[in-house]
Amino acid sequence: MMARLRVSYEYSEAEDKTIRLGLFLIVCGIVSLFILCFCWLNPTLQNMQCKPVNCTVLSVQQSGEMFECTFTCGVDCKGISRYPCLQIYVNNSESYSQALLHFNEQQLLINPKCSYLPPCARDNQKNTDSVLKKQHDWTKNISQSFTCFFDQQRRPDDVLLERSHDESVLLHCVLWPLVSLLVGVLIVVLTVCARSLAVRAEALQKRKFS
Numbered sequence: 001m002m003a004r005l006r007v008s009y010e011y012s013e014a015e016d017k018t019i020r021l022g023l024f025l026i027v028c029g030i031v032s033l034f035i036l037c038f039c040w041l042n043p044t045l046q047n048m049q050c051k052p053v054n055c056t057v058l059s060v061q062q063s064g065e066m067f068e069c070t071f072t073c074g075v076d077c078k079g080i081s082r083y084p085c086l087q088i089y090v091n092n093s094e095s096y097s098q099a100l101l102h103f104n105e106q107q108l109l110i111n112p113k114c115s116y117l118p119p120c121a122r123d124n125q126k127n128t129d130s131v132l133k134k135q136h137d138w139t140k141n142i143s144q145s146f147t148c149f150f151d152q153q154r155r156p157d158d159v160l161l162e163r164s165h166d167e168s169v170l171l172h173c174v175l176w177p178l179v180s181l182l183v184g185v186l187i188v189v190l191t192v193c194a195r196s197l198a199v200r201a202e203a204l205q206k207r208k209f210s
Helices: 002-008 013-047 105-110 124-139 167-209
Strands: 051-072 078-092 098-102 145-151 155-160
Touching (some): 013 167, 051 098, 078 124, 078 145, 098 105, 105 155
Parallel strands (some): 098 155
Antiparallel strands (some): 051 145, 078 098
16 A cells, blocks of 8 residues: 555656756746846946936037948958048036047947947948938037936946936846746646645545545
8 A cells, every 4th residue: 555655656747747847947047047147137237327417419520530340241241341430529417528429338339439330331432421421410419408328437438329228128137037937936836736635635535445
């Protein structure tokens, strides 16, 4: 009778697969949480330190320098072209000092000397035309105010037109790994509980007929 009772505690093939699925989801949740926190959470938290402030355009000009960019023209086709450096200087309401405007943090990291990086085309003239169009558009906004993002501790001489990451990225970094983790735990717990209840029911039934 004890042998038969021990056998009843063994999980069926379906239950074993269910538990493995739950453990897999738990591992995926933990691993993805670490990966997302390392790749996204830390940059997002740093990016969110930028305060929204009012900026006023002071000047729009070309520095006279040309910078290189890499264009792609196919799977194994790459090349180098050049674009002029557009500089948009603004005054911000936080420090009341002149700062160089950048369209986003990615462009700031690629080229901190220029405000705008055009989509890199093979033809240098296309790059120049793209910069000239942006220069013309911003020249019309001289003395006008708009919202920009400023971090006095990290980048006192630069402001961003838009942040690359916001609170939604922070939410997704934490939410989906936690969902995977909780679903995995729930699957394992429910499977173990269901098996435990089935064993108890089986033991009670055997006692009645013994």
